[in-house]
Amino acid sequence: MSRLLVTGGLGFIGFNAVLRASAQGRSVVVLDNLKRRTARRNLKAYRKLAPRGAKLVVADVRDAGAVARVFKRHGPFDGVIHLAGQVAVTTSVAEPVRDFEANALGTLNVLEAIRKHSKKSRLVFASTNKVYGGLDWTKIARKGERYVFRHPAGGVSEAAPLDFHSPYGCSKGAADQYVRDYARIYGLGTVVFRQSCIYGPWQYGEEDQGWVAWFLIAALRGAKIRLFGDGRQVRDVLFIDDLLELYDRGLAHPAARGEVFNVGGGPSRTLSLLELLGWIRERLGIRPPLERHGWRPGDQRVYISDISKAGRRLGWKPKTSVDAGLSRLADWLKSGRIDFA
Ligand SMILES: NC(=O)c1ccc[n+]([C@@H]2O[C@H](COP(=O)([O-])OP(=O)(O)OC[C@H]3O[C@@H](n4cnc5c(N)ncnc54)[C@H](O)[C@@H]3O)[C@@H](O)[C@H]2O)c1
Numbered sequence: 001m002s003r004l005l006v007t008g009g010l011g012f013i014g015f016n017a018v019l020r021a022s023a024q025g026r027s028v029v030v031l032d033n034l035k036r037r038t039a040r041r042n043l044k045a046y047r048k049l050a051p052r053g054a055k056l057v058v059a060d061v062r063d064a065g066a067v068a069r070v071f072k073r074h075g076p077f078d079g080v081i082h083l084a085g086q087v088a089v090t091t092s093v094a095e096p097v098r099d100f101e102a103n104a105l106g107t108l109n110v111l112e113a114i115r116k117h118s119k120k121s122r123l124v125f126a127s128t129n130k131v132y133g134g135l136d137w138t139k140i141a142r143k144g145e146r147y148v149f150r151h152p153a154g155g156v157s158e159a160a161p162l163d164f165h166s167p168y169g170c171s172k173g174a175a176d177q178y179v180r181d182y183a184r185i186y187g188l189g190t191v192v193f194r195q196s197c198i199y200g201p202w203q204y205g206e207e208d209q210g211w212v213a214w215f216l217i218a219a220l221r222g223a224k225i226r227l228f229g230d231g232r233q234v235r236d237v238l239f240i241d242d243l244l245e246l247y248d249r250g251l252a253h254p255a256a257r258g259e260v261f262n263v264g265g266g267p268s269r270t271l272s273l274l275e276l277l278g279w280i281r282e283r284l285g286i287r288p289p290l291e292r293h294g295w296r297p298g299d300q301r302v303y304i305s306d307i308s309k310a311g312r313r314l315g316w317k318p319k320t321s322v323d324a325g326l327s328r329l330a331d332w333l334k335s336g337r338i339d340f341a
Contacts, residue, residue, distance in 0.1 A: 007081070007083055082123060127175070130168060193243075199238070205217055224289045241320060262306055
């Protein structure tokens with residue numbers, strides 16, 4: 001039975017990863033500091049569902065000693081999925097030092113623990129498309145309810161220049177480069193996934209992070225949605241199950257070692273804010289009240305990942321259509337099992 005550590009394991013992606021791994025019969029150690037309200041909500045579900053073979057350790061990745069202890073007591077691990085961190089750009093602007101400590105230092109602590117106590121572990125790191133910054137070099141056009149890329153037509157590839165914007169972009173970008181370099185310098189089996197928008201069950205979206213879930217939650221609760229810009233902003237969106245399928249490949253596939261991959265729904269799975277509102281109207285029969293605001297600084301008109309490298313090297317491609325994924329998220333939100341208190 002393989003042994004897995006999931007840091008940030010009570011967050012949206014982490015909790016899904018824990019449920020999947022325990023269903024696969026893996027033994028899982030879940031590390032989370034429980035500071036996020038969303039993690040405390042998922043803790044209730046964790047206790048109820050009690051995933052088989054999972055053990056929860058409350059610890060903070062900013063604390064090198066605590067991270068090392070997890071490896072000494074519960075390791076070595078065959079795989080580590082490192083997700084713990086500060087996730088919102090807005091929070092990073094308000095608290096850049098805390099953001100740096102959670103994302104950059106926290107990742108270095110995980111890398112050091114692997115290097116010293118679990119050298120054979122494969123590591124998946126959840127990086128972000130924000131490492132590509134404002135994408136001033138792209139060319140965009142307006143088309144109906146959305147913006148489109150004229151260049152690069154196939155989406156942003158891993159060859160795009162790094163250009164860290166915002167403290168979040170800097171802290172994740174630093175971590176991204178450390179993860180990559182630990183493969184070169186120390187021979188660790190790491191892989192970096194630069195993720196676009198991920199959505200799915202166990203996501204309690206908020207206005208500044210997880211917009212797909214946030215729109216659905218607001219609509220179902222009858223809350224007002226604040227719409228920034230003209231609503232034609234486009235992102236590629238990836239359903240959680242497709243991401244986790246890729247994580248499995250990242251942990252196992254020899255071609256993943258030391259590599260960086262852009263990850264998202266790619267050009268065939270994209271959504272603008274207005275299109276999501278249209279979907280909510282058509283499929284859920286809800287017209288959420290909107291409050292219009294101007295553009296937020298740095299809000300990209302379009303971001304679409306070129307995911308062809310992950311397809312070529314790891315044989316991965318997303319399976320869930322946008323319509324199917326949104327329906328599954330909406331069904332989960334309507335199931336009444338979620339406690340938004
Ligand atoms: N969800 C997305 O669309 C997306 C996109 C790009 C990158 N990412 C990255 O993926 C990872 C997971 O994202 P998510 O959406 O599941 O976020 P999330 O906020 O739901 O999960 C993060 C978890 O980490 C925990 N955590 C935070 N700081 C910690 C610390 N110092 N020590 C220990 N635990 C800590 C939180 O309690 C939370 O449970 C993050 O690193 C994020 O930057 C996510």
